[in-house]
Amino acid sequence: MTGATDDVCVVLEGRITARTAAPIWQSAIEILARNPDRPVLIDASRLQYLDNVGMALLFDLTRQERAPGATVRIQALAPNLAALLGRYEPHDFAAPPSRPRRLGTLEDIGRAAARHLLYLKELAGFLGGCLRALREARSHPGAVNWGDVLDVATETGANAVPIVLLMGFLMGVIIAFEVGLVARQFGAVIFVVNGVGVAMLRELGALMTAIVLAGRTGAAFAAQIGTQKVNEELNAICTFGLDPIEFLVLPRILAAILVVPLLTILADIVGLFGGALVMTSFNISLLQFFTRLLGAVTATDLMLGIIKAAVFGVTIAAVGCHSGLGTGAGATSVGLSATSAVVTSIVLIVVIDGLFAVLTS
């Protein structure tokens, strides 16, 4: 030991590794803190092994701020480790790990508003692009990749039939039951048929189908296209001189226009059937139900539902694809895109439904 008598000597022993370093590190720092004015000698002669955590420990001890003269010296460290330790300069690590700056509330609101306005502007531009592509497709149907359209339609439509049937049926059952209970008090059970008919055909068939598809298909579109963007497939498409809207978005929009109305008709049928089944328990036979139904609803009601469904379909596909195309980098942003696709399309579906209600009243 070369230190003067008032030196503090810390002897490090054994193997200091990621798993064993924590208590040693703490005690060493405590010893340094207890002796702020005395030089400290760290004896490394009995060290068997040091990994990078051990190196960090030694470095941390040497870089502590101390009173003048109260130096921390490491003795008998293997020359290769000493050389490695010499490569680290305390000032390189002086700044604390940078954290994102915390924004003020007002700034938060302003930024969020600006972001949403920008998003709406972008979405409008994108929808414009989609409409242009649709017009193109109408004048040159041969240019559309109908194989892709059919593939997407199968995945979006045929594979969604069971869930749509289930939802439609349950909607019919629930409405008929709830309205039936109230109507029975007034002896107006037979009018429940009108209610179920109009509700299913004009509103719920299209709305429920659209919401199911927003969750199922909108998210899938966003995730697919988002992953393609992350993998630079979109860049490849662009450099081939292809338009991503025509190549990726148009087939999906066409498929959605095709399948959402069809699924809505299915939902309408099973919904009415579910309603009819419930009405039998209110002493209205199936035959009575359907005779009454034919008088209560018109072809316009059905058509309105179907047109709405087509508009919802375009909305779901366009919003899903738009979110996918806007994906940033990395797995997290694909998840964010899928979430944003579902949320935005459901909000838009409800808003558009409201517009339809006002315009057709």
Place this chain on the structure above:
Amino acid sequence: MAETQLQSGKSGPAPTGQRPAISVRNLRMGYGTRVLLDDASFEVHRGEVVVILGGSGSGKSSLMKNIIGLHAPMAGDVLVDGESLVKANATDKARLQRSLGVMYQSGALFGSMNVLENVRFPLDQFTDLTLAEKNLTARMLLHTVEMLPAESLMPGELSGGMLKRAGIARAMALGCDILLLDEPSAGLDPITAANLDRTILSLRKNLGVTCVVVTHELQSIFAIADRAIMLDPISRAIIANDRPETLRDFSPDMRVRQFFNRRPDELRAERHG
């Protein structure tokens, strides 16, 4: 003089220096019924830098996945520090895998964390260090791979080379003394690649780290490799296992000599001729 002894409590089994860090015995691997490599045996000794090379599709990366236990071999065994990774139960396998630091081809950083958090992740999971201590360790590793200025960036904001360097820092975080690197210098500029090679050599020299490197960058191979193991997709076997210089100059196998003697200047002559 006041003297305090600070001893590591649970020292754990020290590497003996006798057992090979990794030994592969009669390994047969592949996908489904397609065999990529059959009856392959080799050892990687402590402190050695071994390069696995071979043409595209010869199964270099698959061999690495077999060594780290991500794929189960069709036959044969892989021993890490004398213990079988193939026959180990789930707990032992996880422990053995933790003793291997792995850098994947594209870095495989977690997209939801920034660079510093990625490197700190193994320390967060497996040590009792305080946040400041973990941060210092992680930042020193980032300094080693020259990534400290990028510590607060997200993986999506990094270039390919930066992803690889951050991946190496993360692989080293738990102080693993066996590192497996999958194509560390592929796609990097020559200067960054040379720095990476320097990092690998310095790890070997200063911390005694054992490295298994999958690569086909000739310059890198001659710079870092103590030994090169060459795979051949046609004979599905290891066709060379020796010092790269020896293989280049004296290998009896023409495929091996060709690989090591690729002469860019001849091609240049062809272009101009």
